[in-house]
Amino acid sequence: MTTFDLSPLFRTSVGFDRLASLLNSAHRVEQAGGYPPYNIVSAGENEYRITMAVAGFAENELKITTELNQLTVTGEKSEDETAGAEKFLYRGIATRSFERRFNLADHVRVTGARLDNGLLHIDLERELPEVMRPRTIEIDSGKALLEGESASGQSAEETEIKAA
Incomplete structure (x- = not known):
């Protein structure tokens, strides 16, 4: 490595x-081996969406948490539901529990989540604080005034002498 x-x-x-x-x-x-599969899409300049394929999971079996710039999506199936009276001849739809983690950049927060036709959509937005937003600084064409100095660069005493 x-x-x-x-x-x-x-x-x-x-x-x-x-x-x-x-x-x-x-x-x-x-370690998750790519389960469940997911997409990350830029939905705008400061908007993102993570879409995860979570077929077979209900809303109450999914948990989304954020902590210290990390988004964690957890899906837990109870053993009773997966071990029902049915005998599977072939099981192609995965219903195993999972935990998927995503690192979030600074100032990115989760704005919402919805489950739609087996896809979990998590909306994210980057909110830059006012201090980090670009701003225009005006340039003053005059010299910086030092204490006791007028705009012409003469001291206050010299200005008084010329005025007299």
């Missing part, structure tokens, strides 16, 4: 502490 030395990056950057853990998690093989 290849490891990366990110120390040069951290010498010149502030606030990218999670970058190393994200890179390490990208190299790990998923």
Whole structure:
């Protein structure tokens, strides 16, 4: 396995502490084996949607939680439902329990979720705080006024002498 030395990056950057853990998690093989399958779609400039195929799961068997920039979707089937009186000759619809985790960027929050025809749709939105939004800074064409200096660059005493 290849490891990366990110120390040069951290010498010149502030606030990218999670970058190393994200890179390490990208190299790990998923233990869930791709179940359940999912799509991630950009629905707008700051809107995203995760769609998961959760056929066979009811709303009360699914749980969505967010904690510290991580979204966790859990599906739990009770043993009684899966072990009914029926004898399966072939079982192609998976009904095993699962847990799927997604790392969320800063300021991304879940705005809603709905279950529709076996697909779980989770809507996300990035909300940048006012301080992080782009803003235009006006440039003042005059020099900055120091204490006791007029706009022409002369001291207050020199201005009084010329006025007299």
